[in-house]
Amino acid sequence: MAVQLPAEFIVNVDNERCRKCKRCIVSCGFSALEFRNKVTPIHRRCVACQRCAAFCPEDAITITENQMAYKYNYSWTPEIRKNILKQAASGGVLLGGMGNPKPYPIYWDHMLIDACQVTNPSIDPLREPMELRTYLGAKPDTLEFSGEYGNVKLETELAPQLKLDIPVVFAAMSYGAISLNAHKALAMAAKRMGTMMNTGEGGLHESLVSYKDNIIVQVASGRFGVTGEYLNNSAAVEIKIGQGAKPGIGGHLPGVKVGGDVSKTRMIPAGTDALSPAPHHDIYSIEDLSQLIFALKEATGYSKPVSVKIAAVHNIAAIASGVVRAGADIVTIDGFRGGTGAAPVVIRDHVGIPVELALAAVDDRLRQEGIRNRASLLIGGSIRQSADVVKAIALGADAVIIGTAALIAMGCRLCQKCYTGNCSWGIATQRPELVNRLDPHAGADMLSFLLNGWSNEIKEVLGSLGINAVESLRGSRERLRGIGLDEQALKILGIKHAGIGQ
Amino acid sequence: MKIDAKDMQHRQLNMTIRDAVESGNTGLELDNVNGQRYIGGGMDGDVKITINGTPGNDLGSFMNGTEIIVNANAQDGIANTMNDGRIIIHGSVGDIIGYGMRGGKLYIKGNVGYRVGIHMKEYEDKVPVIIAGGTAGDFFGEYMAGGIMILLGLGSDNGVVGDYVGTGMHGGVIYIRGEVDPRDLGKEVAALEPGEDDMKLIVPLLKEYCGCFGFDFDEVMSRGFTKLVPLSHRPYGEMYVY
Numbered sequence: 001m002a003v004q005l006p007a008e009f010i011v012n013v014d015n016e017r018c019r020k021c022k023r024c025i026v027s028c029g030f031s032a033l034e035f036r037n038k039v040t041p042i043h044r045r046c047v048a049c050q051r052c053a054a055f056c057p058e059d060a061i062t063i064t065e066n067q068m069a070y071k072y073n074y075s076w077t078p079e080i081r082k083n084i085l086k087q088a089a090s091g092g093v094l095l096g097g098m099g100n101p102k103p104y105p106i107y108w109d110h111m112l113i114d115a116c117q118v119t120n121p122s123i124d125p126l127r128e129p130m131e132l133r134t135y136l137g138a139k140p141d142t143l144e145f146s147g148e149y150g151n152v153k154l155e156t157e158l159a160p161q162l163k164l165d166i167p168v169v170f171a172a173m174s175y176g177a178i179s180l181n182a183h184k185a186l187a188m189a190a191k192r193m194g195t196m197m198n199t200g201e202g203g204l205h206e207s208l209v210s211y212k213d214n215i216i217v218q219v220a221s222g223r224f225g226v227t228g229e230y231l232n233n234s235a236a237v238e239i240k241i242g243q244g245a246k247p248g249i250g251g252h253l254p255g256v257k258v259g260g261d262v263s264k265t266r267m268i269p270a271g272t273d274a275l276s277p278a279p280h281h282d283i284y285s286i287e288d289l290s291q292l293i294f295a296l297k298e299a300t301g302y303s304k305p306v307s308v309k310i311a312a313v314h315n316i317a318a319i320a321s322g323v324v325r326a327g328a329d330i331v332t333i334d335g336f337r338g339g340t341g342a343a344p345v346v347i348r349d350h351v352g353i354p355v356e357l358a359l360a361a362v363d364d365r366l367r368q369e370g371i372r373n374r375a376s377l378l379i380g381g382s383i384r385q386s387a388d389v390v391k392a393i394a395l396g397a398d399a400v401i402i403g404t405a406a407l408i409a410m411g412c413r414l415c416q417k418c419y420t421g422n423c424s425w426g427i428a429t430q431r432p433e434l435v436n437r438l439d440p441h442a443g444a445d446m447l448s449f450l451l452n453g454w455s456n457e458i459k460e461v462l463g464s465l466g467i468n469a470v471e472s473l474r475g476s477r478e479r480l481r482g483i484g485l486d487e488q489a490l491k492i493l494g495i496k497h498a499g500i501g502q
Numbered sequence: 503m504k505i506d507a508k509d510m511q512h513r514q515l516n517m518t519i520r521d522a523v524e525s526g527n528t529g530l531e532l533d534n535v536n537g538q539r540y541i542g543g544g545m546d547g548d549v550k551i552t553i554n555g556t557p558g559n560d561l562g563s564f565m566n567g568t569e570i571i572v573n574a575n576a577q578d579g580i581a582n583t584m585n586d587g588r589i590i591i592h593g594s595v596g597d598i599i600g601y602g603m604r605g606g607k608l609y610i611k612g613n614v615g616y617r618v619g620i621h622m623k624e625y626e627d628k629v630p631v632i633i634a635g636g637t638a639g640d641f642f643g644e645y646m647a648g649g650i651m652i653l654l655g656l657g658s659d660n661g662v663v664g665d666y667v668g669t670g671m672h673g674g675v676i677y678i679r680g681e682v683d684p685r686d687l688g689k690e691v692a693a694l695e696p697g698e699d700d701m702k703l704i705v706p707l708l709k710e711y712c713g714c715f716g717f718d719f720d721e722v723m724s725r726g727f728t729k730l731v732p733l734s735h736r737p738y739g740e741m742y743v744y
Contacts, residue, residue, distance in 0.1 A: 092743030219583075222621060223602030227585045228544040228564045255736045267604060267625040268647060272673055273736045275645060281620045282579050282598045291539065291559055295582065298516055299544030299564040344742075420744060 005085055006069035009048045011041035017060035024052035024061055029424035029434050030417075049415035051424035083345070096345040097418030097428070099245055099337045099382070099404055106337075107356035107489070108388045112498055114479040116466035123468055125459040131469035132455060134399055136236075136376040137161035137305040138329045159329060160305050162216075162236050164399055165194025166455050167470055168389060170447075171334075171380050171403030172218050172238065172309065174200030176253045176262045176274065177341030177418065178407075179435040180207070182427045185410060185443025187211035192444065193451045198401075201240055201251060201276055203265035209233050216307065219296065221250060222276030224266035228299055236304050236330070237296050239289070241280070242311030244338025244381035247352045251276035252342070257421055259430055290326035297327075305329035305376075312336060312358035312381065313351075317365035324366060324375045332401065333358050335381025339404040341428060342419035355381045356395065360493045363396025363475060386457035395493065396475040409450040410443045478502070503527045508534035512558065516540055523549050537577070542570050546586070559596075562589050565606070578615070581608045584630070590714050594636060603630040603649065607707075610634040611715045614653075616664070617641040622674060624648025633711045640664035643730070644688075647673040652704060652711075654679045654722060667691065668730050672737050676730040677704055679722070687730070690737045696729040 011032065013024075018039055025033045032045035033052060046063060053061040070078040083094055116122040123130075138159035147153045170186045183205060186197040191214045198216040199208075203225020208215065217234040219226050231237055242248065253262075253274035263270040283289050293306050307330035308323045310316070316333065323331050335355025340348065359379045366372040379392055380401030392400050408414065411425035418428035426438030462468065465479055473479065481498040482490045490497055503522055507515050515538045522530055528549050535541070535555030542551060546566035553572045562570055563582035575593035583602040594612030600619045605628035613636035620641070622630055630649040635656045642663050643651055651674070655662025663678055669688030677700070682693060696704075704727070712719040 086743050090743040093741055095742040095744055223583045223604075223623075226564070226583050226602065227604070228546060228566045231544070231564065252738065254739065263625075267628070268623050269625065269673065269735075271735060272647060273738065275647070275670065275672070275738070277645065277670075281617055281644070282582065282601055291579070294512075295540055295543055295560045295563045295579075298512070298540040301520070301544075302513070 003085075003089075004044065005082060007043035007046065007066050008069070008082075009046040010043050010064050010066050011046050011052070012062045012064060013039045013041060014058075014060040014062075015039075017058040018056075019058055021057065023055050023057065027051045027055050027424060029422035029429065029431070030420075047415040047417045048413070049417070049424050050413045094345040095342055095419050096348050096416060097340065097342055097420075098414055098416040099339040100349050101416065102349050104337075104354065106382065107354055107485075107493065108382070108384075108391055110483050110485050110489075111356075111391050111493070111495065112481045112483055113387070113390060113394070113461060113465070114481070115464040120466050122466050123463040125456075125463040128463070128468060130459040130462055131471070132166050132458060134164050134167045134470055135161040136164065136307075136330050136378065136398055138375060139373040141373065160303055162196065162305055162330070163194070164196065166451055166458075167393060167397075167399035168383075168451060168454060169195050169216070169378060169399055169401045170197040170406050171338070171401035172198035172200040172216070172240065172243075173341070173403055173407075174202030174218075174224075174251075174253075175205055175265055176200075176202040176257060176430070178428050179423075179426055179430060179438060180205055180261065181435050181438040181440045182407075182410060182443065183208060184440035185438065185447060186406065187215065188440060188444035189447035189451070190214040192448050193455075195451070196235060198238060202253070202262070202274075203267065204230055204233055205261070205265045218309075219292075220276045221278070221280040222274060224268065224274055224276065227267075231296060231300050234300075234304060236307055237300060238307040238309055238330075238332065239280075239292055239296070239328075240309045241283070241289075242278075242309065242313075242334065243340060244311050244334030244336050244352055244355065245340035246343040246347045247311030247313050247336070248278055249344065249347055250278040257430055262430060286322040286326045289323065289328075293327045307332050307378065309334060311338075312353045312355050314353060316353070316358045317361040320362040321365055321369055321371070324371050328375050330376045330378055330398075331362070332378040332380070333362060334401075335379070338381030339407070340418075355379050356391075357489075357492050359392060359395050359397055360477075364494060367475075386454040386461070389454060390458055390461050390473070391480060393470060393473050394476050394480050396477070398474065405450070406447055409446045410438060411446075503529065504531045504533060506534055507532050507536070507538060507555065510538065512538040512540055516543060519551070520545070523547065542568050542587075542589075562587065565589075567606075575612070581606070581630075581632075584608070585628070592715065597639070600630065600632045600649075600651075603632070604628050605630050607710075608632045609711050609714050610636075612636040614638045614642075617644050619646055619649065619651045619674075619676075620644045622646050622649040622651070624674060631707055633707065635711075635715065635717065637662045638664060641666045641669055643668045643671055643674070643676050643691075645670040645672070646676070646732075647671075649674045650677070650703065650707070651675075652677045652679075652707065652727075656717070656722070668732065670737060671730075671732040672735050673732060675700075677727045678730065679727055680725050682728045682730070690733055691730045692733050694729045694731060696727050700727075700729055 144155040190197040201220035212233040220240040308328040309332035336352030376398035423429040537558040539558035542562040560579040578596035580599040597615035616639035668691035
């Protein structure tokens, strides 16, 4: 006998205020509201994405947790019991969307930034130029010049670089996992703000080719939509080895989401599962990785930086060192709070390490080995605000990637149901009527405004630190202090505890 | 145009090839090739490259329309993510050939290694073809999502293919000359008897293949084929609970 699970949320409709415009019913991508003489919620279907409440002209809808659905028990939480019931009914692997929601320590929130007072004056960013521009790519060990004073020529051949006007790049999210309108918004915003978006492993839709100078194209084990043309319609190429939300496992876009245009962009028949297993089947060693890096460099005439994206795991420092030695120009490290369209919950919530610790360990290791200049570090997987960007750069990152923050800017309410394809906000869906809700121009505006706000905030912080370029902050861990951290964490992060001077 | 690849590193050799093609050469002959990787990488256009010697890994990777003829054995990763063109190998080859291949043809005279045609895909008129004359290692057609693979096993009576044939296969079709022991098959494939449509599909391909190597077509057709197809386009569709 099938027993229904209790509703997670209760949708409260204030019938006094409701004027029966039915906008909420149309809004819900999960069909959790019906009209039976009045707006009638079907609580069990509600995922608390808040679309109905956000668009109710009378503020007549509120959504609350169904608290007594599972009697309180500290050990057997509602989530654990719900999962057991689901698995007992189906035998399936639990699937989740977005990033790890568990209350693990967030090290960003245990780091404080320095500021200048009296002896080393701060800089006023309102009237002094502040440089946020940064370049990603391999830097030479030495620079050689020829000629004489007044006519000096650089002899060293520089590796290709990605120019960023703000050290924030949109993280890899595939067309398929998110909608074309979301992809367009990211591309437009990247172009407007002088940064990059990343196609993820789902190919590049033909309508985005004109944005190629602001696009990083990804190559993953499934090789979806990867052609020579795709590789060259880009500013850089990224090999996806791992993803913070699901280290060690691959991607799997269900066939039901592989419709007309997704199928065309991925170059696979409609309705086929798009399987992208964890290992690249030609990569079982650093030497093999090097082979793919150089295959891509050959295919793009050595004109673009090649990034390798890896998930933050226990041995990340040694792995990153190997990746740099394999020839990567950029190493992208994704922490365990990074988002995803779909991942087994057991992996999302329990595998990997925080990117703060991974970043510090990798930067240390690359410096110790004298190879930090050979690759730039892009890090992500929980960058939520400009303060996180500043802290990441002070810890040693060249720039950061944002995925979840970008989706929130476009409307995402973190209901974590991306894998259902029913996203009421038109982001993680391919249903045309839902996709149409996200106007790419409006989305691009929201993303650009967000980056603009962060950009001004970063400038403020740089000014308060008494420096006028983001380059001057990179790896400057002396400007960070830990708060509420134990000795071990301070040691790994390479920072002193707050209260300790120089 | 002849290019002497002796003592050249891959980057230098491939640059020389690209420059030669850009200046209008459509026929190139590379002598003394000895392990240089990525030959033909990302190349397109109506160009024919003849290789004397053994090319290194990733021959023709991301290639889009060139023809490569190798007068020797070749190594791993041939036709990696190849989109179009034709590669003819007058010898045997290594592992993971045709990885993610989406178009064009890869004809091998001799044996092929492990994981051949892994992630091979097709889309509309892009239907890649791999034909090998000899035997194959394990995981033939692993995760195969499209395209056509034919294994002839010429000169071998049985055991022409290794274990786990078509593991994770969810598209495309494999034809193996002779019988295949069911215990060698991955659990995602079904073995069928080829029908008339199958013959219509493979006969022209096999004629072209035999023409490349001077094989006797009638002799090749003197044994029947086993056809392998995926049981589902969504082999893991039932694995998850939402």
